[in-house]
Amino acid sequence: MCRRVRAVLASMLLLVTVVACTGDERAPAAPGTFSVALGEPASLLPAEITDLPGRLVADAVWTPLTAPGDGQGAEPEPLAAESITSTDQRSWTIRLRAGMRFHDGTPVTAQAYVDTWEAAEREGWAGATVLTETLRAEKFRATGERTIELVLERPLGQVPLILGSTALLPLPPSAVAARDWAGFARHPVGNGPYRLAEDWRPGAGARLTRFEGYRGPRPGTAREIGLRVAADAAEQYELARTGEVDLATEVPGDQHHRMAEDFGDRVLMWPLPELTMLGVPAGDERFADAASRHAIALAIDRAALEEGPLGHQVDLASALLPPAMPLGHRSGTCRPCNHDPRAAQALWEQAGKPAPELAVHFAEGTGQESWVRPLAEQLGDMLGSTARPSPVPAAEYRELLERGTADGLFVLSHVLRTRSPHELLAPLRSGAGSNRTGYASEGFDQMMAEAGGAAELGTSGELYRLAENQLLRDLPVIPLWSRHGHAVWGERLGGVTASPNLAIDLAAIDVPS
Template sequence: MRGGIAVLVAVLVATLAGCSGSGREAAEPGVLSVGLREPGSLLPAQAHTVAQRTIVGALWTPLVTVDQDRVEPVAAESVTSQDQVNWTVRLRPGMRFHDGTPVTAKSYVDTWQAVATERWPGSRVLTDVLRPVRMRAADETTVEIVLDRPFGQVPFVLASPALLPLPESVLSTRDWSGFARHPVGTGPYKMTEAWRPGNGARLTRFDAYSGRRPGKVRDIALRVIDDPMAQYDQVRSGDLDLATQVPKARHESMRKDFPDRHVLWPLSEVSYLGIAVADTRLAEAAVRHALALAVGREELERGPLGYQVDLAQGLAPPAVPLTQRSGPCRPCTHDPEAAKALLEQSGGLTGPVPLRFDADSAQGQWAPALAEQLRRVPGVPEIVPTSLPGPEFRALLANRPSDGLFTITRTLWSPSPYEALSGLAGPTGYADEGFDQMLAASEATTDPAEIGRLSRLAENQLLRDLPVIPLWSAHGHAVWSDRVFNVTAEALGGIDLAFVDLRD
């Protein structure tokens, strides 16, 4: 009888352990459980969300990393140029893909050609930022790049996830959708099974990795938990080790619930209010400055934005080094009285035709509230907000709106100040020779201090003319359990899972 009872108890214990699967996994030695939103594609040149970049960052090793004004070679051994037109990237020997094949210079060149050909979102770092006229593999470990002009920010651009190499197995088959579900990278962790939508996947240490080795984390259990509140609560209960989202309702309590176990970091997504300079009502810079001063960013941050943003200090977001200011620019501040006075001096915007306000439907959470703020200012006519599906809205911007206002949200693919400023005002129809000259001067130098100084001068010109009004940039949140430590994050890579460690 006792034997039967013992067996029954053992079965019950095993059953209960199985039913609490998430909690048991969270406490399993050597296994880090991570909650994140459904990432979609895991192709590096398509990765722009926190979930995507966190996973891609664990599966791949970048050529370089950037910390403020310092560029640190990682997969690259060196990045050099004598004239800023001809660049040489030498790779560290011994790097391998997770399928065992070597990472070569040809891997990079062929991948970059595929990125440009497929026109994935990250292709802009090649077509608009680097602008190479020739790329070739000089030997197994040497990439040679020839640009169309002197450009000293190449080392910053090489940190882009869009430039991570793909193995020959997918470059030859072009099975991008299959690869996006089961990527083969070069980093400290490999994906042991194809991604399961709505569920997740498991990452395991890559034994042949030649870079910095992870600590005690042997496996990473990636779990799809789209609800930020569920992620947060599961970390509090011990059923999850790391949450990559924090809901608005927990923004204030986060510091109390996780006093030394939370992190906020800037993301490379930045939003502006664009102004069609061809609209005669908006042609004067004073009118545009009035609209900028009418924007109550703090009110929107507390409301529809749910504390998920950093309010603008200038045009370049915090994710871009070398360009940051000690305080907010004047058009970044809220001053409704000054806005009213500027409109009165300029004659206002009154007229028979309402002011258009076009927004991408993805920005529907905050665009109507912003339009309502502008309506409150005396001298602003009726505003007609429209919400367009993504493809239609992008077509509108590509054709340069001829009147009214419109939202602009950009994803940056590198920490290059040039990328942050170039093309920013394009949809507005704005052009200025002085701005172009200052931006070109910032391109030609390699000295970080000079890059920053010249970039700020170019930015100042845009802030004076104000074809775009700075609003905010997104930031990420993470909280973790007390068995986890050494959690860091950065704009291009999300949470750096390769550095996260466990106490058990």
Template sequence: MRRTARLLLASAALLLGVTGCSHTSPPPEPGVLTVGIGDPAHLLPADLRDQAGRTLVGALWTPLVDYDAATGRSIPRAAESVSTTDRTTWEITVRAGGRFHDGTPVTAKSYVDTWHTVAAEHWAGSGALTEVLRAKEISAPDERTLRIVLDRPFGQVPAVLASPALLPLPESVLASRDWAGFEANPIGNGPFRMAEPWRPGVGGRLVRVDAAPGKAHEIRFRVGDFATQYDRVKAGSLDLATEVPGDRHDAMHHDFADRHAMWPLPEAGYLAFPVSDRRFADAAARHAFAMAVDRAGLAAGPLAQQVDPAAALLPPGIAPGERSGTCRPCTHDQAAAKALLGQAAFTGPVTVYFGAGQGNWARPLADQIGTALALQVTATQRDDATGESADGPVAMTRSPSTSSPQELLAGLARAAGYTDEGFAHLLAAADAADAGTDSGQLYRLAENQLLRDLPIAPLWSGHGHAVWSQRVHDVTATPLRGVDLASISV
């Protein structure tokens, strides 16, 4: 009887032990990187809309060049060289031996065919990308030479060539135009290839194309709740989380003191003032509205620590170097705002318009302005509103496709209905200059004019976050590509 009891107790203890082990994560596999990520809206390079898509595409493709907007420096990647003698005719030499993951070669014609095919379906009115697409000639004189002849000098071609939207697609995909099928199982030319089709809401698996000692040879993506992913990285059961929710933002600096990264995203928010509303014809009224905004409050509140308060018109991810002066319209100063509005003899009520998906911050923005200026200010969604045609200010988000300041500055001026000969001259001079110090200074002059005339006021700029476990090293990120998964050591 006693022996039977002892056996039962031993069996129960063993069962408990087994049950307990079922809740313990298996040890990490050497060379395998597990990554928490959001579900990308799209995986077609020409149609990226979120950080998850940029991160995945950055692993699956290699761009012609990498471009640093702060310095104007470009580093050849899939291109062997990018050259011009007059900034009007550009020649790109494609590296020999490049292949898509389906085994077909990547040639100069791959880019020409991709740009012409995808442009017709995805890039209509897409800002600076049309500077290339409006070219007088885009051709492939031979297998490795890509020639672009523009209708005017444009020094920002390297910044445009770094855009994910200009990544090449295989000929089979261009022929079928099965974009939905392609997004489920993308075929790129980058360091990783898809090992299985992407499963929305679940994730997918990538494997490295060529051996890279010390680096991850396989990446397993897990789609899920960002807070849960953060906690799993902290517990060591997940290697990397590519986004950090607002309620973990402050804790991140303590939980991952030397294992977190923040980087600027190509996303920014603005408030455009309509030329059709004569109340905003006076610059004092425009500056009053801009200075009534508590940008830090928006960042910490409705925007959940995913942005930084704007300190310039050009966000850090696009900016050509640091600004030399302060952005006065970016300053929250309620007393000055009310005084300026009094000078303009402004009368209410006012409606702030916003597009789809922007109500979470546009409505609090309207409340802030109304409280600060003692005006009746409401917010209404109207997707066709622009700073040129609306009968009230327009809250808008801009996500440039390239690192070129030209795309954003020209786009903001168009969005606000702003026309000025001096601004156009400055922008043309900056476009024609060599990428780097000269163009950066000229773009800053164009930006300064927009800040003085203020047809559109900067509000915030987006930033990305990542946290990683102790077994992960060499984590870097860039605005257009997100976390560089190929460089990570495990």
């Protein structure tokens, strides 16, 4: 009898061991927690963040000054700000919300913002361009514990929208004083609903825990969020499909068709602040006739590239301004956004077939060659020219753009740091230091001045659309596409939406408590 009991117990132990090893049963997630798969952030220093994983973390750890309003022309929603006001669209007063604290317990003050913005300019962080180029800030200073005075070089009614940028998030005084930026990026301290419970571990991730001292809007729902770095989008998808994580923030192109089958309606697609255009140098006489530029635009089969090398990760351009801009849809069509071989060939002949040989320059090591090569083949086939991809080392490519000396077309990939159309259009004004095309138009400059000076966002949006229309006629840049994101999640979660800075709003996700 004893031997029989021991045999049964041994069999049960073996069964438990097999189940544990094969992973057929997993311990249920703790109440009030969920897990997320994401890529490795390039940086967690706010003014250096450009990628989706970085924005995902920043949107949980920080609360921005504002968020875009709900609907076309809607006023931005104050978040860390209590109010943002101006009488002339040039001098602005930013009043901070009372009671906000950093995760180290120190109060969030006007001086903290000012010191952070000064550090961004001093250190040359990439996001400083929001201050120096988009806002064109003449000065900013703290005029009280919770009040910032911001003065611009010229009127700009888009300020409340621009102030929501990740690049303008505040750092605590201890971080600014220490200047250990690498150390801070390993364990950022923000003013948001979640705090990092440990240092960020490259290749692994970290845990976010709810900040109990948070007194701002949109507090977090979950008690704890596990962030797990995956090698690529394919691994993310598999982790979510098998239930090893609750949410994946990327979907590979070859699984695009399976999302509904694997996850039902637990799928989110949203616009990312990333777009790609072709630049046409104004100084290249071969393209002086607008017909030649329109011929090039109409010769590109964007849909074939989207289905092929781009792996269903982009939205084909239907305008110059991408869906990430809260402007609503265009009332008219974008003719040069279409693929029309017959019109392309007719316009190319009308322009005198100006370029028997055509180079398409792009930066090496950016993953662009996979689609630049077939795009060049399309141009060659459609226009009867010899078109070739021209890879340029990244450092040299930046210099080529800054000098404006490209002898052919060049790829312009832009990661937007704000949700304002001003950021994308202003660099095309005459004499703008960031104008890579050499485009100059008094009419466009006047439209931009009127759009910038408009006090109402609805009015300025209409004026920016008019400026966009002129660019679509003159075509100094050729719109190609903008990226969109995919997220998929398990049955435990609800309320998965995009955040104001176009990541996933982790704080808004519903999870069983």
